[in-house]
Amino acid sequence: SRCIALLNGGGDCPGLNGVIRGVVRAAVLQRGWRVLGVEDGFDGLVEGPRCRELDLKSVCGILPRGGTILGTSNRGNPFRYPVANENGDVILKDVSRQVVDHFQKLGADALVAVGGDGTLKIARRLSDLGIPVVGVPKTIDNDLQETDVTFGYNTAVGIVTEALDRLQTTAESHHRVMVVEVMGRDAGWIALEAGIAGSAEVILLPEIPFDLDLVCDHIMDRRARGSRFSIIVVAEGAFPKGGRKIVQASADQTHGLERLGGIGHYVAAEIGRRKGLETRVVVLGHVQRGGTPSPFDRILASRFGVRAVQLIEREEYGHMVALRGRDVVSVPIEQAVDGQNLVDPDANLVWTAEQLGIMLGR
Ligand code: F6P
Numbered sequence: 557s558r559c560i561a562l563l564n565g566g567g568d569c570p571g572l573n574g575v576i577r578g579v580v581r582a583a584v585l586q587r588g589w590r591v592l593g594v595e596d597g598f599d600g601l602v603e604g605p606r607c608r609e610l611d612l613k614s615v616c617g618i619l620p621r622g623g624t625i626l627g628t629s630n631r632g633n634p635f636r637y638p639v640a641n642e643n644g645d646v647i648l649k650d651v652s653r654q655v656v657d658h659f660q661k662l663g664a665d666a667l668v669a670v671g672g673d674g675t676l677k678i679a680r681r682l683s684d685l686g687i688p689v690v691g692v693p694k695t696i697d698n699d700l701q702e703t704d705v706t707f708g709y710n711t712a713v714g715i716v717t718e719a720l721d722r723l724q725t726t727a728e729s730h731h732r733v734m735v736v737e738v739m740g741r742d743a744g745w746i747a748l749e750a751g752i753a754g755s756a757e758v759i760l761l762p763e764i765p766f767d768l769d770l771v772c773d774h775i776m777d778r779r780a781r782g783s784r785f786s787i788i789v790v791a792e793g794a795f796p797k798g799g800r801k802i803v804q805a806s807a808d809q810t811h812g813l814e815r816l817g818g819i820g821h822y823v824a825a826e827i828g829r830r831k832g833l834e835t836r837v838v839v840l841g842h843v844q845r846g847g848t849p850s851p852f853d854r855i856l857a858s859r860f861g862v863r864a865v866q867l868i869e870r871e872e873y874g875h876m877v878a879l880r881g882r883d884v885v886s887v888p889i890e891q892a893v894d895g896q897n898l899v900d901p902d903a904n905l906v907w908t909a910e911q912l913g914i915m916l917g918r
Contacts, residue, residue, distance in 0.1 A: 558587075560868060561607065561664035563594035564628040565675030569694050569708030570849035571857035572624040575670050577615040578861020584612055587865070592662055597629025597671075598678065602637060602651050605658040619854055622847045633678055656685050666868045670694050672706075673893055676876065680889045683874045690867045691876030691889045692860045696845055699743035702892040703878035707860065710852040712739070712844045713750045719840055720754025720787055731784035733775060733827055733835045737820030739844050740791045744899045746844070747791035748909065757786040758915040760823065762793030763899045764906075766917025768823070772831050774915040788827075790820045794917075859884045 560583055564572050576593065583589040591610040600606040608614075618625055631638055634655045636648040659667060666688040669679035672695040683689040693700045696712040716738050727734040736756075740746045744761030751759035757778060760766045775786050824835040849857065856879065863877040863884045875886045899906065901918075910916060 557589055558583075558665045558868065559590040559592065559663060560666050560668055560865070561592045561594055561659065561662055562610070562626070562668040563597050563600065563670070564624045564626055564694075565597040565632065565669060565671035565678065566628060567672070567695075567845065568623045568628050569696050569706075569845055570622045570711040570847065571707035571853040572628075572670060572694065573615075573618040573621050574707070574849060574854050574857030575692055575694070575861040575864075576610065576625065577618055578858040579668055579865055580610050580612065580615045580861075582862040582865035584610075587869070589865075592664055593626045596627040597632065597675070598634050598655065599629045599631050600627075601655045601658050602631075602634055605662055607662060619858070620848045622845075622849065629675075633674070635678065635681060652682065652685060655682065656687060659687050666690060666873065668692060668864050668868070672697070673700060673896070676700075676889050677893045680874065680893060683889070688868075688871070688873040689889070690864050690873060691892070692864050693876055693878065693892065696746065697740045697743050698745040699741060699896050699898065700892055701895050701897045702876075702887045704881070705856070705879055707849070707853040707856040708845070709745065710856075711847075711850045712746050713753065714850050715844050715847070716746055716750035716789075716840060717753040719838070719843075720750060720756060720789070723787060723838060724755065724785075727785040727787055727836075730834070733786045733788065733824070733833050735788045735790060735820050735824040735827075735835060735837045737790050737792055737818055737837065737839045739840070740793060742793045742896060742898065744791040744794070745897075747789045747794070748899055748905065751789035751914065752905075752909055752912070754787070754789070756789040756914060758788040758917065759909060760788070760790045760794040760819075760917045761899055762791050762795065764901050764916050764918050765795055765797040765799070767797050768826055768830070768917075771823075771915060771917055772827060775827065775833070776831060788823060790823050792818060792820075794819050 593610040594600040595606040637651045670692040696708040698709040824837045828835045
């Protein structure tokens, strides 16, 4: 019999509970193993260890629930962990030895780390330190390499699509330009797919720096054709040609624009100023990550969870589960974290959007 420890790292995402349930059912029900749930991600391994036994009853009814029953890490990285020094100042310290000690104290044979880019990088380094790790990729941004898609993404696209449908009717009634800022960090996946599904007029992606003059012309042409309203979807990482990203850039690089609240506010303010149109900004924010996962994400999360248990059974450590076509496969974590999955400006989906008359700012 074996014992698995499981943790979630980084931002939450719909489907995390599906992975937890999948791991527990495959391990406990099918194999008679034990599963320990680490609380609050790596924080729970640094402190404590803080964990609880996950039996079949503890995962009952959690598949449709968003978030994670275990909590996820806020402080996060054990290799750069914020701790107070003797003067009370917060410094970043490498507490990875502590994590290894605490993991050994649990008496677990393996660790399942469910997370995005950051968490998987940490997992890989912990596997170098001797913890037998298996990864499960998670993010609404869909920016992870080596897997066709991550769970949470499909749900986020659904939420944004529904929001766009709702915004269409109010935009039309008031003849307004609605600028909708969506998540995705450096990747434009949510903006692109939800923008197409929600019939956006303009979609601005981090992967294609935009020309605001062209965006304004496009909206004015549309007005001339009789449609006085427009929906513009802006990925939070989008930025104007020759400019810098507002998210993750320092204040001096953004010329104070971050004080306006983000790229969506910038785009709306500029369209209003240049063309005298009435604009409104909607920043969808964490709504995109909350609530119940879609059927697709419930299934993918369940498949990832049970496959992670099989990787442990086969002792394929240092690997993560991934979706390739119709199959859930195993790939080295190292390969997955070596780069990002971004929208290719020459991809067929981008071409499709442009053929539909959607303006991508270029
Ligand atoms: O990576 C997921 C994500 O939701 C990004 O889309 C977004 O930029 C970020 O996390 C927000 O992070 P936080 O939850 O820390 O505000």
